[in-house]
Amino acid sequence: MSGIPATSDQSKPLADEALLAALASTQRPSRPSALSACLTFGWRGILKIKHIPEQLLDVTVTPVLFLLMFTYLFGGAIAGSTGEYLHFILPGILVMSVLFTTVYSGVSLNTDVTRGVVDRFRSLPIWRAAPLVGAVLGDSVRYLVGATIVVLLGLALGFRPESPPGVLAAMLLVVLFAFSLAWVFTSVGLVMRAPNAVMNAGFMALFPITFLSNVFVEPDTLPSWLKAFVDANPISHLVTASRGLMDGTIHAGDIGLVLGVAAGLTAVFAPLTTHLYRTKA
Numbered sequence: 001m002s003g004i005p006a007t008s009d010q011s012k013p014l015a016d017e018a019l020l021a022a023l024a025s026t027q028r029p030s031r032p033s034a035l036s037a038c039l040t041f042g043w044r045g046i047l048k049i050k051h052i053p054e055q056l057l058d059v060t061v062t063p064v065l066f067l068l069m070f071t072y073l074f075g076g077a078i079a080g081s082t083g084e085y086l087h088f089i090l091p092g093i094l095v096m097s098v099l100f101t102t103v104y105s106g107v108s109l110n111t112d113v114t115r116g117v118v119d120r121f122r123s124l125p126i127w128r129a130a131p132l133v134g135a136v137l138g139d140s141v142r143y144l145v146g147a148t149i150v151v152l153l154g155l156a157l158g159f160r161p162e163s164p165p166g167v168l169a170a171m172l173l174v175v176l177f178a179f180s181l182a183w184v185f186t187s188v189g190l191v192m193r194a195p196n197a198v199m200n201a202g203f204m205a206l207f208p209i210t211f212l213s214n215v216f217v218e219p220d221t222l223p224s225w226l227k228a229f230v231d232a233n234p235i236s237h238l239v240t241a242s243r244g245l246m247d248g249t250i251h252a253g254d255i256g257l258v259l260g261v262a263a264g265l266t267a268v269f270a271p272l273t274t275h276l277y278r279t280k281a
Contacts, residue, residue, distance in 0.1 A: 041134025059146030063097035092215030103202030106189030183269035
C-alpha cells in the first residue's frame, strides 16, 4: 500500500547488531545469595497481606474472640473471678492463637502449588529452598502481630504481668515455636491436593492437642490418665514457659525443653518439606 513505507531488509542486520551490542555491553547480574532470596520471598508474603488485608482476620479477630469468650464465660466458674482467670489464661490464649495461625503456611504453599506458581519459582536461578524458607519467615510476621494483639487486649482488660520484659520474651518464644510448627504444615501442604484439605487436616490435628493441654485448666484437676497426656504435651510445656516468663518464675529447664522441641520439629520437617518440594511440587 502506498501509505505505508516499505521496510528495508538491510535495516534488520543493523537492528540485530545494535541489540547484540547492547546486550554485550551490560554485565550479567550476579546470582542472588540464599539470604537475599529468602528475604525477598518473605517480603512477598508480607505484600500479600498488604494487597489482601482479609488475610489478617485469623490473627486479629480470632484471638480477640478467644480471649473475651473464655475469660468472661468460664472465668468465674473456673477461677472464681474473671480477673484471676485472665492472668491464668492469657498466656494460653497467646499460644493457642499463634499456633492455629501456622496452618495457613501449609494452605498458602498448597495454593501456590495448585496454581502453578511453584513451577515459576523452580525455573529461577535461586536457592531451591528459598521460597519455602522465605514464606515461613514472612508468616512469622503474622505470628508476631497475633501475639501483640493478645497482649494488648489483655492489658486493656486488666492483665498486669509481674515481668514486662518476660512478656516480650514469651512472645518471642511462642513465635519461635510457631516457626518450627509451620514446617509441619508446609509438609502437609505439599502432600494434600487442595488448600481446603490442608486447612481441615491442620485444625483437626491442632484442636485436640491444644485443648488437651494446660491452656484452660490446671492439669491437677484432670483424671490421672488425661493428666499424664497433658503433662507430656509439648503445648503444655510452651504454655508453662510462657506463664513463667510473664510471672517472673521461669526455670531454664522449661525454656530449654521448648527450644529442644522446636529444634526437633525444624530438623525433621524442614528437610522433609524441601524433599517434597523438589520431588512432588
